[in-house]
Amino acid sequence: MRFALHGARVVLRDWRDSDLTPFAVLNADSEVRRYFPSVLTQTESNANADHFREHADREGFTFWAVEVPGVADFIGFTGLLRTPYAAHFTPCVEIGWRLAREYWGRGYATEAAKLALEYGFQQLQLDKIVAITTPDNLPSQSVMTRIGMARDLSGDFDHPNVPAYHPLRRHVLYHIHRARR
Ligand SMILES: CC(C)(COP(=O)(O)OP(=O)(O)OC[C@H]1O[C@@H](n2cnc3c(N)ncnc32)[C@H](O)[C@@H]1OP(=O)(O)O)[C@@H](O)C(=O)NCCC(=O)NCCS
Secondary structure (H helix, E strand, O other): OOOEEEOOOOEEEOOOHHHHHHHHHHHOOOOOOOOOOOOOOHHHHHHHHHHHHHHHHHHOOOEEEEEEOOOEEEEEEEEEEEOOOOOOOOOOEEEEEEEOHHHOOOOHHHHHHHHHHHHHHHHOOOOEEEEEEOOOOHHHHHHHHHOOOEEOOOOOEEOOOOOOOOOOOEEEEEEEEHHHO
16 A cells, blocks of 8 residues: 655655655755765765665655655655664654755744644654754754754764764754653
């Protein structure tokens, strides 16, 4: 059965092969990848999408493809993922988003994130959802705040997948609890 979550403007849905090219384009954009250690090659971008598809098959949720009917078949991803590394707050489920630059500044990420959050709490019955990013990534932290997440001020950590001494290694941690909303 195909998966789709419908909002007023956005749809979170299963990945399609036709998403791979626009996904590679956004992953090759240095502005989109500003708070990551590097842009991605097409092969690396495809591997990202494969990971999200496998996660959907295994868990029933993932970083879903985002579509805006009437505007674009694919603008990026938003969704929920089991955090794939060990840190002081894992195991846990994190919420995340990445949109192509031409779709920033329209509220799509926040609308998509609210859908994913509600799915996590109501369908998956998660007790807690976290989000992470670099301290300077204020657009991403604004999405976190807009969907009701709060920063864990004692939660900062060094991302284990970012090389030691890399300037983007430090991350901040946000969280939201089902029972405290
Ligand atoms: C993080 C990211 C998704 C945020 O995108 P964004 O466009 O700032 O967030 P939204 O889609 O929620 O849009 C919110 C903005 O749209 C504006 N907006 C315009 N029309 C709107 C509408 N109809 N409804 C709601 N907001 C609207 C809001 O005012 C807000 O603008 P502001 O930030 O100037 O106040 C985007 O910067 C991105 O993809 N970055 C690269 C990847 C990345 O860093 N991901 C996170 C890694 S942790």
